Amino acid sequence: MALWLLIGVGTGVLSAWRRGRPTERLLTGLTLASTATPVFVIGLILMIVVCGQLELLPFPHYVPFADDPEQWAWNLLLPWLSLALVESAKYARLTRASMLETLAEEHVRTFRAYGVGERSIIGRHALRGAVAPLIALTATDFGSMFGGAVLTETLFGLPGLGQELVEAVKAVDLAVVVGMVLVTGFFVVIANAVADVLYAVADRRVVLI
Amino acid sequence: MSLDKASNEVPVESVESVESVESRALVEVDGLTVAFGSLRAVDGLSFRLAKGAALGLVGESGSGKSTVASALLGLHRGTGAEVGDTIRVAGTDVQQASESGLRRLRGAKAAMVFQDPLSSLDPYYAVGDQIAEVYRVHTRASRRAARARAVDVLDRVGIPDAVRRSRFRPHEFSGGMRQRALIAMALACEPDLLIADEPTTALDVTVQAQILDLLHTLRGDTGMGLLLVTHDVGVAAESVDDVLVMRHGRAVERGPVVAVLGAPARAYTRALLAAVARVDARRVPGDAAGSAKVVLEAVGLRREFGRGKRAFAAVDDVSLTVRRGETLGIVGESGSGKTTLGRMLVGLLEPTAGEVRYEGRARSGAGPAVQMVFQDPVSSLNPRRSVGESIADPLRARGESDEGRVRGRVGELLERVGLDPAHFDRYPHEFSGGQRQRVGIARALAAEPRVIVCDEPGSALDVTTQAQVVALLGELQRELGLALVFVAHDLAVVRQVSDRVAVMRRGRIVESGPADEVYDNPRDPYTRQLLAAAPALDPAVAARRRVARQELTPA
Numbered sequence: 001m002a003l004w005l006l007i008g009v010g011t012g013v014l015s016a017w018r019r020g021r022p023t024e025r026l027l028t029g030l031t032l033a034s035t036a037t038p039v040f041v042i043g044l045i046l047m048i049v050v051c052g053q054l055e056l057l058p059f060p061h062y063v064p065f066a067d068d069p070e071q072w073a074w075n076l077l078l079p080w081l082s083l084a085l086v087e088s089a090k091y092a093r094l095t096r097a098s099m100l101e102t103l104a105e106e107h108v109r110t111f112r113a114y115g116v117g118e119r120s121i122i123g124r125h126a127l128r129g130a131v132a133p134l135i136a137l138t139a140t141d142f143g144s145m146f147g148g149a150v151l152t153e154t155l156f157g158l159p160g161l162g163q164e165l166v167e168a169v170k171a172v173d174l175a176v177v178v179g180m181v182l183v184t185g186f187f188v189v190i191a192n193a194v195a196d197v198l199y200a201v202a203d204r205r206v207v208l209i
Numbered sequence: 210m211s212l213d214k215a216s217n218e219v220p221v222e223s224v225e226s227v228e229s230v231e232s233r234a235l236v237e238v239d240g241l242t243v244a245f246g247s248l249r250a251v252d253g254l255s256f257r258l259a260k261g262a263a264l265g266l267v268g269e270s271g272s273g274k275s276t277v278a279s280a281l282l283g284l285h286r287g288t289g290a291e292v293g294d295t296i297r298v299a300g301t302d303v304q305q306a307s308e309s310g311l312r313r314l315r316g317a318k319a320a321m322v323f324q325d326p327l328s329s330l331d332p333y334y335a336v337g338d339q340i341a342e343v344y345r346v347h348t349r350a351s352r353r354a355a356r357a358r359a360v361d362v363l364d365r366v367g368i369p370d371a372v373r374r375s376r377f378r379p380h381e382f383s384g385g386m387r388q389r390a391l392i393a394m395a396l397a398c399e400p401d402l403l404i405a406d407e408p409t410t411a412l413d414v415t416v417q418a419q420i421l422d423l424l425h426t427l428r429g430d431t432g433m434g435l436l437l438v439t440h441d442v443g444v445a446a447e448s449v450d451d452v453l454v455m456r457h458g459r460a461v462e463r464g465p466v467v468a469v470l471g472a473p474a475r476a477y478t479r480a481l482l483a484a485v486a487r488v489d490a491r492r493v494p495g496d497a498a499g500s501a502k503v504v505l506e507a508v509g510l511r512r513e514f515g516r517g518k519r520a521f522a523a524v525d526d527v528s529l530t531v532r533r534g535e536t537l538g539i540v541g542e543s544g545s546g547k548t549t550l551g552r553m554l555v556g557l558l559e560p561t562a563g564e565v566r567y568e569g570r571a572r573s574g575a576g577p578a579v580q581m582v583f584q585d586p587v588s589s590l591n592p593r594r595s596v597g598e599s600i601a602d603p604l605r606a607r608g609e610s611d612e613g614r615v616r617g618r619v620g621e622l623l624e625r626v627g628l629d630p631a632h633f634d635r636y637p638h639e640f641s642g643g644q645r646q647r648v649g650i651a652r653a654l655a656a657e658p659r660v661i662v663c664d665e666p667g668s669a670l671d672v673t674t675q676a677q678v679v680a681l682l683g684e685l686q687r688e689l690g691l692a693l694v695f696v697a698h699d700l701a702v703v704r705q706v707s708d709r710v711a712v713m714r715r716g717r718i719v720e721s722g723p724a725d726e727v728y729d730n731p732r733d734p735y736t737r738q739l740l741a742a743a744p745a746l747d748p749a750v751a752a753r754r755r756v757a758r759q760e761l762t763p764a
Binding site: 105106107109110111112113114115116117120124125128129202203205 | 279282284311312313314315316317320321323325328329330331332333334339342343346347378380391394
């Protein structure tokens with residue numbers, strides 16, 4: 001989660017900054033490609049390249065956190081990375097769009113006219129305008145994430161909620177399916193409620209009633 | 210100084226003689242040209258501004274005056290505009306300077322105050338922090354020192370309780386306070402030149418007067434130069450020593466403000482001056498007899514917004530009558546409830562208490578008999594429908610289904626408001642602001658109303674266009690026997706059109722009566738304050754009013 005926010009927002013900022021230059025074209029191409037690619041393709045490619053060809057990591061197999069935290073993290077690195085790559089593309093595009101919108105606004109012109117450097121205009125003023133939509137998107141994703149990343153878990157053979165759900169559906173185990181739906185729904189609602197509060201913190205013009 | 214300096218080649222000598230200007234000029238612009246593609250926004254403009262002097266750039270929208278202001282700070286870099294020939298500001302050659310050289314100029318030596326104070330400040334940061342940020346860019350001050358400096362300048366521009374207010378965000382400030390905050394930001398680094406681009410256009414008259422007085426005082430105290438860009442000749446008359454009248458990117462006339470405004474040499478300047486509505490000009494009395502039948506009547510109107518503790522009455526116990534063929538002017542500042550009142554008269558808003566009577570009968574909801582012309586001609590027309598369709602709406606709403614008749618009637622209406630009937634299929638963005646307002650008037654006329662409520666019909670337009678729109682309304686009134694309710698914050702415009710005037714403040718009518726009586730012998734102190742705030746065209750009168758204002762303003 002943190003990983004994909006970092007990659008996504010970073011890419012977005014960079015492409016808003018380098019608008020119209022080759023850097024931006026390259027980044028836009030990459031984000032487009034990664035939204036268009038399903039997670040299982042990216043996951044497979046990552047596994048083949050990193051584990052098969054380069055042999056940097058062993059093929060991931062799940063080690064419970066309680067047994068060995070270090071091994072646990074290493075083995076989950078690939079699933080995290082593949083999820084992050086796909087999801088971050090959304091964030092990159094959103095960040096870029098809202099930053100460009102803010103950059104066209106008049107208060108940005110004010111700070112330019114007062115000799116404030118481009119770096120702090122991008123970092124302080126333009127990025128700030130992108131915070132609110134990012135919160136909204138993060139909230140929905142965060143909620144659904146607790147319901148399990150079905151494809152990724154299946155692909156990497158992880159015993160997560162998503163895989164549990166798939167098994168339950170296969171076995172027509174209704175009680176489990178209902179439970180899973182409830183849990184997911186619960187987290188989506190909670191995440192959105194938290195987002196609404198954060199919204200008011202990020203933008204003081206929003207008044208909570 | 211003689212007045213024959215109107216040609217483009219002769220630069221204006223502000224107050225100094227020609228020789229000394231060379232070394233001491235704060236701004237030197239020589240043959241400035243700014244082109245966007247094939248459009249030349251500024252075309253061979255030259256002027257000089259000596260240290261501590263004040264120059265006003267006056268012109269209608271599209272004359273290129275704001276473009277000049279931005280070019281002085283090199284803000285056109287990277288926008289595709291081509292800027293030609295030299296601009297020197299406070300010793301920096303704006304064309305040749307490096308990015309960092311330009312940044313050193315911006316804010317530190319020449320600071321700009323923008324038109325719209327709400328959108329010109331970052332909504333996410335406290336006002337004091339924004340000023341401190343600018344200050345820290347140009348000095349090596351610590352965070353703490355910069356913050357203290359921000360409070361200092363906020364205090365300097367007359368914001369009460371500056372320490373606390375500096376932590377407010379822009380939306381917590383009123384319009385006037387925001388403009389003061391922007392001026393404070395400009396003052397933070399003690400610049401030699403202040404460029405003010407329409408600094409008061411978004412403000413009420415009384416606030417406008419306060420801001421202009423503030424600029425005047427600051428100029429006296431700090432000795433900085435002022436370049437004031439405005440479309441309002443009255444604003445220029447109040448605040449500068451010299452004016453330069455611009456049109457189509459060229460200088461039309463220039464010289465000391467007394468000479469240019471007192472005895473304009475060019476026809477264009479005269480036309481510009483004639484378009485300015487004057488508070489002291491009496492209206493040619495209309496033929497509306499005071500005994501004509503009452504068409505619209507409001508009795509004890511009250512409207513509240515919000516619930517519980519947050520409830521407040523935008524309009525509170527207002528009663529008025531409008532007679533056939535007469536114009537009732539309603540003046541007030543923003544927040545006085547005049548727009549809410551207008552909407553209730555039309556039936557767009559239900560009153561909380563009281564009633565609106567049309568020809569003696571109580572009515573509720575909107576109907577064809579009372580129509581409205583809105584303030585903003587841009588947002589009150591659907592951008593995705595052709596203007597013909599928009600005007601046809603009221604006709605169709607009344608059950609007209611014959612396409613040919615609808616088109617014919619819309620054509621007549623377009624012609625009636627001075628537009629080409631062939632423009633039926635054009636879209637709003639293809640029209641200028643004044644033309645769009647005409648479309649709005651045509652749409653109101655389509656319903657064949659007896660009363661039209663005009664909510665600030667000219668305030669989004671520049672002076673000459675506003676004068677045309679106001680003239681059109683007067684003409685329609687005479688020909689069609691319409692009753693007009695004219696809601697505006699501009700006292701002069703209201704006087705020009707109204708038979709009777711009502712002055713509103715905080716939801717109540719504080720004074721009403723025949724226009725000349727209210728303007729010549731105002732009884733209510735608030736009316737007097739409003740009248741004192743109106744800009745005067747004659748600099749001498751302006752100076753007298755400034756003194757009068759200081760006496761009237763409650764401490």
